[in-house]
Amino acid sequence: MDVFGSFSLLLAFVCAVYAFVAGIVAIKTRHPLLIKSARQAGIATCALIFVGTFSLIYLLFTDNFSVAYVVSHSNRDLSSFYKVAALWAGQEGSLLFWSFLLSIYVISVLIAYRNKNGELMPYVGVILAGVQIFFLTLNNFVESPFKALGAMQANGTIDLLTRQDGNGLNPLLQYPEMVIHPPNLYSGYTGFTIPFAFALAALLARYPGEKWIHLTRKWTMIAWCFQSVGILLGAHWAYAVLGWGGYWGWDPVENASLLPWLTGTAFLHSVMMQEKRGMMKVWNVWLVFSTFLLCIMGTFLTRSGVVSSVHAFANSQIGPWFVSFMALILVVCTVAYVKNRDYLASENQLDSIVSRESSFLFNNLLFLVACIAVLSGTLFPVFSEALSGSRISVGAPFFNKVMIPIGLAILFLTGVGPLLAWRKTSQESLKRNFGWPLVISLAVGASFWMVGYRHLYSDLSFVLCAFVAWTIFLEFWRGGKVLSARTGMGMVMSMHELAMRNTRRYGGYLVHFGMVLIFIGLAGAAFNKDVQKSMNLGDSLVIGPYKLVLQSGDTKAEANYTAQRMILEVLKNDKQIMMLYPEKRNFQANQESGTMVSIYSSLKEDLYVVYAGQDPDTNLPVIHAYLNPLVKWVWLGGVIVVFGTLLALMPNRRVALALQATPETAPTASAVRQGLQPSIPLREGHD
Amino acid sequence: MQNRAKFGVGIGVILASMAFMAWLGYGESKTYYHTIAEYQGLQGSSRQHRMRLAGTVVPGTIKHSAGHIDFVLEEEGKTLPVSYIGTDPLPDTFIDKSQALVEGRPGSDGLFVAEHVQAKCASKYEAAPGGDKPAPVNTQTSSR
Numbered sequence: 001m002d003v004f005g006s007f008s009l010l011l012a013f014v015c016a017v018y019a020f021v022a023g024i025v026a027i028k029t030r031h032p033l034l035i036k037s038a039r040q041a042g043i044a045t046c047a048l049i050f051v052g053t054f055s056l057i058y059l060l061f062t063d064n065f066s067v068a069y070v071v072s073h074s075n076r077d078l079s080s081f082y083k084v085a086a087l088w089a090g091q092e093g094s095l096l097f098w099s100f101l102l103s104i105y106v107i108s109v110l111i112a113y114r115n116k117n118g119e120l121m122p123y124v125g126v127i128l129a130g131v132q133i134f135f136l137t138l139n140n141f142v143e144s145p146f147k148a149l150g151a152m153q154a155n156g157t158i159d160l161l162t163r164q165d166g167n168g169l170n171p172l173l174q175y176p177e178m179v180i181h182p183p184n185l186y187s188g189y190t191g192f193t194i195p196f197a198f199a200l201a202a203l204l205a206r207y208p209g210e211k212w213i214h215l216t217r218k219w220t221m222i223a224w225c226f227q228s229v230g231i232l233l234g235a236h237w238a239y240a241v242l243g244w245g246g247y248w249g250w251d252p253v254e255n256a257s258l259l260p261w262l263t264g265t266a267f268l269h270s271v272m273m274q275e276k277r278g279m280m281k282v283w284n285v286w287l288v289f290s291t292f293l294l295c296i297m298g299t300f301l302t303r304s305g306v307v308s309s310v311h312a313f314a315n316s317q318i319g320p321w322f323v324s325f326m327a328l329i330l331v332v333c334t335v336a337y338v339k340n341r342d343y344l345a346s347e348n349q350l351d352s353i354v355s356r357e358s359s360f361l362f363n364n365l366l367f368l369v370a371c372i373a374v375l376s377g378t379l380f381p382v383f384s385e386a387l388s389g390s391r392i393s394v395g396a397p398f399f400n401k402v403m404i405p406i407g408l409a410i411l412f413l414t415g416v417g418p419l420l421a422w423r424k425t426s427q428e429s430l431k432r433n434f435g436w437p438l439v440i441s442l443a444v445g446a447s448f449w450m451v452g453y454r455h456l457y458s459d460l461s462f463v464l465c466a467f468v469a470w471t472i473f474l475e476f477w478r479g480g481k482v483l484s485a486r487t488g489m490g491m492v493m494s495m496h497e498l499a500m501r502n503t504r505r506y507g508g509y510l511v512h513f514g515m516v517l518i519f520i521g522l523a524g525a526a527f528n529k530d531v532q533k534s535m536n537l538g539d540s541l542v543i544g545p546y547k548l549v550l551q552s553g554d555t556k557a558e559a560n561y562t563a564q565r566m567i568l569e570v571l572k573n574d575k576q577i578m579m580l581y582p583e584k585r586n587f588q589a590n591q592e593s594g595t596m597v598s599i600y601s602s603l604k605e606d607l608y609v610v611y612a613g614q615d616p617d618t619n620l621p622v623i624h625a626y627l628n629p630l631v632k633w634v635w636l637g638g639v640i641v642v643f644g645t646l647l648a649l650m651p652n653r654r655v656a657l658a659l660q661a662t663p664e665t666a667p668t669a670s671a672v673r674q675g676l677q678p679s680i681p682l683r684e685g686h687d
Numbered sequence: 688m689q690n691r692a693k694f695g696v697g698i699g700v701i702l703a704s705m706a707f708m709a710w711l712g713y714g715e716s717k718t719y720y721h722t723i724a725e726y727q728g729l730q731g732s733s734r735q736h737r738m739r740l741a742g743t744v745v746p747g748t749i750k751h752s753a754g755h756i757d758f759v760l761e762e763e764g765k766t767l768p769v770s771y772i773g774t775d776p777l778p779d780t781f782i783d784k785s786q787a788l789v790e791g792r793p794g795s796d797g798l799f800v801a802e803h804v805q806a807k808c809a810s811k812y813e814a815a816p817g818g819d820k821p822a823p824v825n826t827q828t829s830s831r
């Protein structure tokens with residue numbers, strides 16, 4: 001099966017090269033059969049990558065310990081669930097996994113648009129094949145996952161070997177979220193290839209209008225959603241497994257996943273400027289280019305270990321390949337831009353500083369500054385070494401100092417932006433839209449201050465969260481009221497109907513609401529507490545309103561590891577509320593240990609308990625307890641963000657359905673829209 | 688004021704304040720990476736910096752004492768005595784011969800006082816010829 005997998009990857013490489021070359025010739029000659037042939041080679045490339053990937057999965061599941069990758073990342077006792085995770089546990093496998101996920105996107109695009117957008121698709125096919133060639137080069141010639149295990153003999157020959165068992169999977173990865181976090185994050189990284197390919201193709205083909213933006217909208221949102229979920233799952237994994245009580249440490253790999261998310265989010269907003277007003281065309285194209293470059297860089301940072309990091313599992317030889325590929329992309333994008341920049345001329349100017357356009361402009365500026373800050377902080381050791389000879393790193397205080405104010409400013413714009421009118425907003429409309437939200441949010445801030453939550457940034461965050469939540473509610477309420485008056489439906493049904501008729505707008509609001517919940521959770525971090533204590537049986541530890549009593553400890557043997565477990569009774573106001581079981585696990589296959597945190601989570605706070613090992617002096621178990629307020633809101637917010645994105649991806653419900661129900665009163669779509677917004681002549685597109 | 692000027696001022700204020708915050712954060716958290724050999728050659732004010740050093744834990748040198756854990760790191764023949772004073776227990780991967788990254792400041796008598804220790808497991812298995820090494824694991828302690 002290893003030969004089979006290896007051969008299919010080689011064949012995939014040949015097909016990708018053919019798709020690339022034939023595609024370029026087809027663009028020049030416009031020969032319809034050649035265009036079709038290039039497309040089919042692209043589809044074949046994807047199919048062969050699927051075959052290669054499933055071959056590796058088969059080798060992992062059949063415990064084939066004659067393959068080096070299987071030996072390094074799996075063992076017989078590893079459960080099937082985690083054998084899937086072994087696919088991306090190592091360098092070779094995760095690069096193959098990149099190719100695999102990219103192929104899912106590529107094959108979907110090639111098949112979905114096979115008879116559409118004839119002018120654009122040959123370019124898209126060539127660009128996608130180009131990206132696939134790069135990854136297939138790594139899969140075939142640099143980091144092949146199908147290398148056989150061998151031993152060099154004295155006479156210089158190599159004998160093939162088969163091991164009885166493998167070295168096992170990294171214990172940090174043996175956690176359920178590690179089976180879904182990497183696929184999500186990688187689906188985000190790979191997914192941004194599609195908007196990149198369309199943007200570059202539209203520029204090269206001088207494809208008219210904003211059609212490429214309409215075509216790529218859903219692909220961008222899918223990639224963005226995966227990226228968001230991937231980042232949050234990674235944070236949750238770090239929280240539950242690393243045992244240091246937090247979920248975000250500005251680790252280089254965390255930062256790497258945040259970078260394309262920041263530019264991708266900026267892009268999702270700034271495209272509206274282009275759709276509505278024909279502005280920011282150059283900006284949009286460069287945002288997509290940057291997002292894709294940052295995705296490649298994220299993969300590079302994760303895999304190459306260029307900056308020392310928790311995640312940098314291996315220092316390998318792929319660095320020069322990635323740097324060359326990024327340089328090549330940059331050259332191609334710059335040349336395409338310089339040659340075709342007249343095609344990107346803006347059609348309008350900014351009219352007023354208090355306008356929707358201006359809020360988008362500042363939103364984009366803040367996202368860009370955030371991206372530059374995170375990027376420069378992450379790569380600081382690399383830059384400082386190159387420039388001054390000394391390797392200097394910056395830590396969490398640097399990122400927090402810059403990112404917290406930016407985050408709060410973006411949160412402010414999240415509330416303000418959607419309520420500002422295009423072109424210019426009148427003072428009267430400002431008062432009408434912002435009066436109540438402002439009063440309510442200040443009241444919320446004051447009450448947090450009164451009950452003892454006193455921290456400038458956190459209180460500001462609570463104020464802004466209340467402000468944004470209330471403006472979102474008002475949007476739903478006002479729209480629902482107009483619809484309810486015209487159709488006779490109840491308010492809840494009207495608001496639901498409203499969301500279904502303009503899914504993009506109201507899905508967007510739902511995503512904003514999810515972000516509000518995430519910010520509430522982030523603001524809670526300012527009030528974290530922790531206590532550490534060596535405990536004898538029967539001893540207690542007090543943290544906040546909780547008292548932890550060490551009842552006993554035990555050892556349980558599982559198939560793949562042995563767990564040493566502490567059993568703690570949790571009391572709140574002297575009433576028993578639950579038992580917690582923090583563990584230390586020792587994995588037999590590789591003699592490594594892992595920590596299992598035990599968490600009692602409520603909307604108010606998380607009681608997070610770690611069995612931190614034994615005190616070397618007394619041999620007593622050390623319990624480290626943390627009280628982390630509002631953490632659950634971060635995960636809840638993530639769920640709402642996903643729902644919002646899914647809503648925004650749905651097609652708008654036709655108003656004709658409502659017309660059938662109440663023909664005499666049903667409004668037209670434009671009437672509803674005009675009821676919600678000042679009517680100014682704008683072009684097609686959603687807001 | 689012209690629109691363009693208003694936007695210019697707005698953008699300028701944002702950029703300037705962020706640059707100021709970045710500068711503050713940089714001053715607060717900058718940490719120098721040094722090899723043990725470089726560290727031993729440092730003179731004067733450069734010894735006051737916060738820094739990170741890496742090395743292999745010399746077998747048998749890990750000594751637990753009340754309030755601190757002492758050990759010796761070795762890199763390219765040079766050794767460095769380290770005293771870890773952080774509150775978090777050392778990571779599970781911190782054992783003899785593991786590769787450790789320590790962060791802190793120089794103390795007295797050539798002792799390096801570490802507040803954070805990260806450890807990367809040394810490979811438990813020899814690299815099989817034609818194969819690759821098992822993935823090393825990084826874990827860290829932190830008081831974030």
